[in-house]
Amino acid sequence: MNTNATARWNPGFAFRILALVVAGLLVTQPAAAQSGADVARAYREAHEAEIVRDFAELLTYPNRARDLEDVTRAAEYIRDELQAVGVTSELIRIDGVAPLVYGELRVPDAERTLGIYVHYDGQPVDPLNWTHPPFEPTLYTASMEAGGTPRSMPEPGDPVDPEWRLYARSAGDDKAPIAAILPVLRAFREEGVQPTSNLVFFFDGEEEAGSRHLGRYMEMAADRIADIDVWLFFDGPAHQSGRPQLTFGVRGSMGMEVTVYGATRNLHSGHYGNWTPDTGNILARLLASMKDDTGRVLVDGWYDTVEPLGAEERAALEAMPPVDEALKRELGLVWTEGEPETLSERILLPALNIRGITSGNTGALARNIIPNTAVAALGIRLVKGNEADHLRRLVVEHIEGQGFHVVSEDPDMETRLRYPRIAKVTGGGGYPAARTGMDNPFVQEIIGAAAAAADRAFGPGSLVLAPGLGGTLPLYLFTDVAGKPAVNVPVANHDNNQHAPDENLRIANLWYAIDLYAALLTMPITAF
Structure with a gap:
């Protein structure tokens, strides 16, 4: 119905309405039903x-x-x-x-x-x-x-x-x-x-x-x-x-573990320190080679398969409210990886993170030894366009490029005596x-x-x-x-x-x- 106050009066329309009422044909309409x-x-x-x-x-x-x-x-x-x-x-x-x-x-x-x-x-x-x-x-x-x-x-x-x-x-x-x-x-x-x-x-x-x-x-x-x-x-x-x-x-998700090896057993750090390979240091250097100081992953080809966003996705990304500065204050952070890219932008890229590192013990359990192994758990987040097997292969190739012989099981003595640096890589799969x-x-x-x-x-x-x-x-x-x-x-x-x-x-x-x-x-x- 026209509710405009300037709507013109129509006598013919009014007469028809009156006729319907008189004839009993005008039925009162129920109130609009509530929405779900x-x-x-x-x-x-x-x-x-x-x-x-x-x-x-x-x-x-x-x-x-x-x-x-x-x-x-x-x-x-x-x-x-x-x-x-x-x-x-x-x-x-x-x-x-x-x-x-x-x-x-x-x-x-x-x-x-x-x-x-x-x-x-x-x-x-x-x-x-x-x-x-x-x-x-x-x-x-x-x-x-x-x-x-x-x-x-x-x-x-x-x-x-x-x-x-x-x-x-x-x-x-x-x-x-x-x-x-x-x-x-x-x-x-x-x-x-x-x-x-x-x-x-x-x-x-x-x-x-x-x-x-x-x-x-x-x-x-x-x-x-x-x-x-x-x-x-x-x-x-x-x-x-x-x-x-x-x-x-x-994002997709994949986990991997990398183990590096030193001697066949833990050795006394006084008797063998400065001589036997220091597994914790070896692993730390390997992990540091995977990302630069800004957080960019240095594994060759890491970002090559990322599927571009469509026009609607790009517009949505630009319209998202800024939260980075507030989050940094909440979480006690002075800097974040990839700055000046925002959190919303960074989660649209594949990530390589260190979920955990073990090599000997710390605190009250620390001992004067050179651990014979050091292990890192890697957490990898995939984005659209990435395939888990492909990213896993890129990580393995990077480790090989750092001078390591890569194995999938603990090395036997023949392998130990043949290669100076050995890394066991396990895991993979996960969600795309x-x-x-x-x-x-x-x-x-x-x-x-x-x-x-x-x-x-x-x-x-x-x-x-x-x-x-x-x-x-x-x-x-x-x-x-x-x-x-x-x-x-x-x-x-x-x-x-x-x-x-x-x-x-x-x-x-x-x-x-x-x-x-x-x-x-x-x-x-x-x-x-």
């Missing part, structure tokens, strides 16, 4: 304490990736919770492997199918390093760093402060999405809201152990996931600025990187729905679009193997202590996740 996002928001506001308590219950289930008994109990609990909100769900099993929680919610006449990936397993824990037991969720009035203090769980009807933090293993990585999707589906069921897409849930139980069987699980469910149009990965943190983000790719183009029409729909949810939760223009995420997820199985687009949809606070002691989730981020998922599950069908 409105329904989910209203449900959350009415049940905040219950949602927090349900999240805490989920966090009580131990989920160490390699503990099959514990992780199976967690899977069974999640399966049952999905069933309770109307999802047809089951456990798909491989003997001796964490089960896959599979679920479906089919919508009559839906023209699109969304695949939703979450992992429910978590990193190992050392309880001695935690303030509270890692599987006894503890609610704080704010982050520990900000002076928050423990408080009791809210009772139904109690107000919930969005700045509260819930501390437990997997609070941020990656049970938070499960705790958010369940109330969304419960709200939809109670209010009769149907998603606009078919939904397929694929909950991985061994992501933190490398998702070694995920490809096989995908093969076992191939006929049930064939119609999926796009995968949404519910994992990862918000942008370091604190603003919500979408990411369209992840993956990236979905931001120009994909369905991706554009996801961006629109996510932007609306972000605006509602954090204010206008708050959503950050990042071409890549620094971490690693098994996206390649979905993008490269299955040939489907995938978008990563992070919700955890960036300071959630992911993988570390005192992992936590800020309650405001849980509320945002509910808004976001409701918007995504009720997106209009316009992309196809």
Whole structure:
């Protein structure tokens, strides 16, 4: 209807309306139905304490990736919770492997199918390093760093402060999405809201152990996931600025170990120092040859296979909020590798890092010896265009170029006496990187729905679009193997202590996740 105050009066139109009223043909139109996002928001506001308590219950289930008994109990609990909100769900099993929680919610006449990936397993824990037991969720009035203090769980009807933090293993990585999707589906069921897409849930139980069987699980469910149009990965943190983000790719990951050799046994440093080869020094020099003082990797060909960004990705990169100076102050850093390139730019390049070095002992355990070996663990992050085998070969060639004979097993005496410098190289494989183009029409729909949810939760223009995420997820199985687009949809606070002691989730981020998922599950069908 035209609501312009200058609209002209039309007697003929008025007469027709009056005639319809007299004839009883004018039916009062019902008020516009609430959107799915409105329904989910209203449900959350009415049940905040219950949602927090349900999240805490989920966090009580131990989920160490390699503990099959514990992780199976967690899977069974999640399966049952999905069933309770109307999802047809089951456990798909491989003997001796964490089960896959599979679920479906089919919508009559839906023209699109969304695949939703979450992992429910978590990193190992050392309880001695935690303030509270890692599987006894503890609610704080704010982050520990900000002076928050423990408080009791809210009772139904109690107000919930969005700045509260819930501390437990997997609070941020990656049970938070499960705790958010369940109330969304419960709200939809109670209010009769149907998603606009078919939904397929694929909950991985061994992501933190490398998702070694995920490809096989995908093969076992191939006929049930064939119609999926796009995968949404519910994992990862918000942008370091604190603003919500979408990411369209992840780095790959590979680990290698390099061992250098001296004498056949440890030798007394007084009797043999300055004579026997010093393995720690040999290894240090080898490692130093791999990067310059600015952090640039000096391995020949290291950057040659990086796939260039598209126009949309370059524009998104330029529009990302600056965080480097604030992060440097937060982390106590005066300089960073690759300056003046930003963190957002650096995570789009392959990385070579030293994860650990061993050669003898330090502190109270240090002994007056020359260790017979020194070992370095290398952490390599791949980007789109890199292949793990290729980068591994480049590292091996670099080591050979530094005068080392490279072996794959400990050298025998004949080899020791033949080559002055020997390096054993092991490891490799891991995940390749993956990236979905931001120009994909369905991706554009996801961006629109996510932007609306972000605006509602954090204010206008708050959503950050990042071409890549620094971490690693098994996206390649979905993008490269299955040939489907995938978008990563992070919700955890960036300071959630992911993988570390005192992992936590800020309650405001849980509320945002509910808004976001409701918007995504009720997106209009316009992309196809």
